[in-house]
Amino acid sequence: MAMFTLNSSSGVSSPIGSPGGASMNSDVTIKVPFKQRTKIGIWNVRTMAQPGKIQNAIQEMRRIDLKILGISEMRWTGANHCDIEDFKVYYSGLPKKLEYGVGIIVHKSIAPKVRNFVPINERIMLIQMEAAPVNINILQVYAPTSDHTEEEINYFYTQIASITRKIPKKEVLIVMGDFNAKVGQGRTGNHIGPHGLGERNKQGDKLSSFAGENDLVIMNTFFELPPRRLYTWTSPQDGKKEGLIVRNQIDYVLINQRYRNSCKSAKTYPGADINSDHNLLVAEFRVQWKKLKTNQSNKPYDYRKLKNQDIKKRATEMLKKELEHIKNSPETDVKIDMINTAIKKVKTEILVRDPTKKKSWMTTEILELMEERRIKKQHDKSGYKIINTEIRRKIREAKELELKEKCAEIEMAQRRYDSFNVHKKVREITGKLKKKTVGKLENEQGEIIIDINEIKETWKNYVEELFADQRNEHEIPNTMTGPDILVQEVEAAIRSMKDGKAPGPDEVQTEILKLLEENFIIELTNIYNNIYNSGIIPHHWLKSEFIVLPKKQGAKRCSDYRTISLMSHMLKLFLKIMHKRLYRICEEQVSPTQFGFMKGLGTRDALFSVQVLFQRCRDMNCNIFACFIDYQKAFDKVKHNKMMEVLQDSGMDGKDLRIIKNLYWNQSATIKINQENTDEIKILQGVRQGCIISPLIFNLYSEAIFQEALENMEEGILLNGKRVNNFRYADDTIIFADTAEGLQHLMDKVTNISRKYGLEVNISKTKSMIISKEKIEGVQLIINNKVVERVKTFTYLGTTLNEDWDHSQEIKCRIEKARSAFNNMSKLFKTHNLTVEMKMRLLRCYIFSIMLYGIESWTLTGATTSRLEAFEMWIYRRILRISWMDRITNESVLQRMKKDKEIMHTIKRRKLEYLGHILRNENKYHLLKCILQGKVYGKRGVGRRRISWLKNLRTWFATSTTGLFKAAANKIIIARMIANIR
Known part of the structure; x- marks a missing residue:
């Protein structure tokens, strides 16, 4: 066994993974086993955004036997990790811009040792790895250049110093990357060795101060090597004049003083090539990696x-x-x-997934050319440029061939009616595959938390506080008359369960439950009846697992994340059966102004109600004073005792109440962070996340609030002799009245009763709006002694509402969103490798669906119609790659596309079908019919009338309102009218 000698009195510790750090009074030779050697590289590659760059880096890693490679100037957007060949790539960059960025590429043999990944920002990232007996922390950085301000550079060092101080002293810390600093030749203290290069500059002073203050050693200044093995960057001025050499050492690898002897060498590899002006810096460490059990x-x-x-x-x-x-x-x-x-x-x-290797577009020929380019790097610059140009051409050809093959796969999947793989391949081509976004977490002081145990504890405390409440036991009435669950109910529930859903802690999947034969379904029915009749729920059904997803880019606090609950599919199946039984109670008691979680109702009905009623009021000079309420964590603040009272008052059977009570009073959850779970947390308030009956419970709960708050209230809009004063979609609520005093009275009642039920209005996100032809100033809405902000526009259920009640603004927004989606997918739409029919199918799925959201509530003018048609032609011209300079008419474009204009046809059809839908279902859509036909009290002003919702249909189908209503009630006549649309 190989040994090495450690002089303990020198203040230098043993290699990484070896015991050390003991203080001794005399020189003692300690024999320590020789550990595994691991090469770690640092490279500024200029960009990884170019095709082929990552494969080039991986090829060099294999050649030099690098296990870890830190990248500066990664230039990838977002923060994430992905697998490429036999390596895992961690990266941290800007949300949208391809600038700066850092990354670390880890070999698959070491990747499982990564316990935590913290993307600090576009210049700093951290990975924490498990080794024995101490862990290793690698901080990859890319410092601002001297062109940046002093404040930016100081902020960079402040950040890395802050992270450095958070690393436990006993653990290994490696800080590496492009520091854009020259520390120069000559020893400085114990942290800079004598074998640096060149003269120190101002940034070098900052790096020296940082290393000294944080007890770090700059290792590539401690090994005596020729200059060609020291310089890391070649200036553009190098070789401009004969004999002029401008080469500097600006990339460094630092390690904490205690473990400096673990680094056996640090030198550059000028022969390594990635078409960058930086040289690869490689440090060799002795490491003992921890053996991990596979999960x-x-x-x-x-x-x-x-x-x-x-x-x-x-x-x-x-x-x-x-x-x-x-x-x-x-x-x-x-x-x-x-x-x-x-x-x-x-x-x-x-059902274990086959280990199929993902086919890469990269070819052996290109990799061989890259190796040939590397050989010519030092001695044949002209040859290097020629081969580099050839590599670029070959990469373009390979990428085009890959696109052609994927398009052929899309067409093949379409012929097999395999929509799953059609859309999967589309997302692959357009880069829209769903990826988990890796975020960072800050504590209350705004400091980034990097320790995984501290992260877990922070999440545990947050969730405990979020769901904390004082609740008492609730007595269930003895009216246990609920009928037994039938086999047919279980079969129907299994059939209706959706595939592809993430399993709960028990890892039971719906897809396999669907394989159960009839005799086993009978046994499953018996199990469910035992639970239903006894009220005793299996203990592992009561445990949920929360996963956290960021609500927005740059999420930092726990409140910036959304918790998603994963629960047992066996429990979901049981609750689906209960849902069928409980829905009838909910439907009978919930107001028609609630559009959320109700069969046959959705966002289009909520938007139609708001848009058409408010437009009609404005036309009749009936002012509207509206408040858009935002509740703080509405679903998470439902009080369990109040909830049970509401459910009991609704007439729910005792068996159902007992099941719900036992579910809520005995539930617990853990939070999954980086494949690790927190301790169990008791959930003491809020409706159960991911539970199929939670929407019904919340609807009944919110209905109780609004019934109590608005009972006997005379404020609101007078419609057909009755007052309407609210529209709701789950917790998204609009309260409105025809006077400012009326709205204030309504909001006072709603705020007070909501608080009684545990729901608090979020004043910062709650907004008010006045819809009127007059300019009304000086009116304020007060909630909790605070003034609610008045806005001119507001986004409600994904659509833009404005105080002028003009749909042109919303239509512009929809067009721009669709244009952005088209540009993001232009690679797919502009290729010649897909048929026009396939492109149109994708266009309707991905582009038109965005643009036409909420069209049932639109009122169109001539100008907005022209805008929509112009956008449609803009799309077709880009699909056919027709420039505006080609002077091709719209008729010729449509002939080439082998179709007529489609968007306006779709709008006319869907508005007419929606009218028929309302008129044929009088009981379900009584409120919508009243909004469309009922009397709105007011006096119409002088002048030409604005175009109304019904006016659109009368004009398009050349009929009167009476004729329109008669025709819309008959499906056959509607079909005829749609067939004759011009």
């Missing part, structure tokens, strides 16, 4: 294999065999465990 639960499964009839048959037979003794067990918990075990066996033996 079987993280295995990827492919449930789409069940579409193969042979595999489905095998899985069904295995499930049948594993459950053949389920009848012999009388215990409900034992039966559920047997089902869970059987399902897990099917997954692990049949």
Whole structure:
């Protein structure tokens, strides 16, 4: 066994992963086992955004046997990690711009050791790795150049110093990257060695101060090497004049003083090539990596294999065999465990995803050319440029070939009616595959938290505080008359369950539950009846797992994240059966002004109600004073005792109440952070996230609030002799009246009653608006002694409302959003490798769906119609790659596309169909019909009338209002009218 000698009195510790740091009074030689050597590289690559750059870096890593490579000037957007060949790439950049950025590429053999990844910003990132006996922290940086301000440079060093201080002293810290600083030749204290290069500059002083203050050693100044092994950057002035050499050392690797002996060498590799003006700097460390147990639960499964009839048959037979003794067990918990075990066996033996290697567009020829370019780097600059140009050309050809092949796959999937793979391939081409965004977390003092245990504790405290409440036990009435669950109900619930949903902690998947044969469904029905009749819910059904997703870019605080709950699919199936029974109660008691979570109602109905009623009021000179209420965490602040009172008052059966009570009073959750879970947390308030009956419960809860708040209130808009004063979509609420005093009175009542039920109005996000032809000034709405901000525009359910009630602004927004989506997917739409028919299908799916959101509520003018048609032609011209200079008429464009104009046809059809939908379902849409036809009290002003919602239809279909209503009530006549649209 190889050994090395450590002089303990020198203040230098043993290699990484070895015991050390003991203080001794005399020189003692300690024999320590020779550890594994690991090469870590640092490279400013200028950009990784160019095609082929990442493959070039990986090729050089393989050649030099680098296990870790830190990248400066990554220039990738966002913060994330991804797998490329045998490497995992971590990166941190700006949200949108391809500037700056840092990254770390880790070999697959070491990637599992990464326990935590913290993207600080576009210049700093941290990965924490598990080693024995101490962990390793690698901080990759890219410092501002001297062109930046002093404040920017100082801020950079303040940030890395702040992170450095958070690393435990006993752990290894490596700070590396492009510091854009020259520390120069000559020793400085214990932190800079004598073998640097050149003269120190101002940035070098800052780096020296940072290293000295934080007990770090700049390792590539401690090894005596020729200058060609020291310089890391070649200036553009280098070689401009004969004999002029301008080469500097500005990239460094730093390690904490205690572990400096672990670094055995640090030198540059001028022969390594990535078409950059920086040289690769490689430091060699002695490391003992920690052996980790593989987590079987993280295995990827492919449930789409069940579409193969042979595999489905095998899985069904295995499930049948594993459950053949389920009848012999009388215990409900034992039966559920047997089902869970059987399902897990099917997954692990049949449904494990095949380890198919992702096909890369990169070719062997290009990689060989890159190697040839590398060889010519030092001695043949002209040859280097020629080969570099050839590499670029070959890369373009390879990328075009890849696009052609993927387009062929899309067409093939379309011919097989495989919509899943059609859209998957589209997202691959356009780069729209859903990726987990990695964020950072700050504490209350605004400091970034980097320790994974501290992160878990912060999340645990936040969720505990969010769901904390004082609640008492609730007595359930003895009216237990609920009928037993039928086999047919279980079968119907299983059929209606959606595939592709993430499993809960028990890892049972819906796709496999659908394989259960009739006799096992009978057993499952018996299990559910035992639970329903006893009220005793299996303990593992009561446990949920929260995952956190950022609500916005740059999320830093826990409140900037959304928690998503994953629960058992077996429980979801049981609650789906309950949902069918409870929905009737909910439907009977919820007001028609609530459009959220109700069958046959949605955002289009809520938008139609607001848009058409307010437009009609404005036309009749009936002023509207509106308040858009935003509640603070509405779903998370529902009080359980109040909730049970509301459910009991609704007439819900005792069995259902008991199940809901036991679910809420015994539930707990953990939060999953970086594949690790926090301790269990008791959930003491709020409706259950991810639970199918939660929307019904919330609707009944909010209905109780508004019934109590608005009972016997005379404020609102007079419509057909009755007052309407609110529209709701779940917790998105609009309160309105025809006077400012009336709105103030309504809001006082709603605010007070909401507080009684545990819901607080968020004043900072709640806004007011006045819709009137007159300019009304000096009117203020007061909530909790604070003035509510009055706005001219407001985004409600994804659409823009404005005080002039003019739809042209919303239509402009929709067009620009659709234009942006088209530009993001232009690579797909402009290719010659897809048929026009396929492009049109994708266009309707991805572009027109964005533009036409909420069109049922639009009122169009001639100008907005022209704008929509012009945008449609703009799209077709770009699909056909026709320039405006080509002077091609719209008629010729449509002939080439083999179609007529489509957008206005779609708008006319959908508005007419929606009118018929309202008129044919009088009971369901009574409020919408009143809004459309009912009397609005007021006096119309002089002058030409504004175009109304019905005026559009009368003009388009050349009929009167009476004729329109008669025709719309008959589906056959509507079909005829649509067929004759011009």
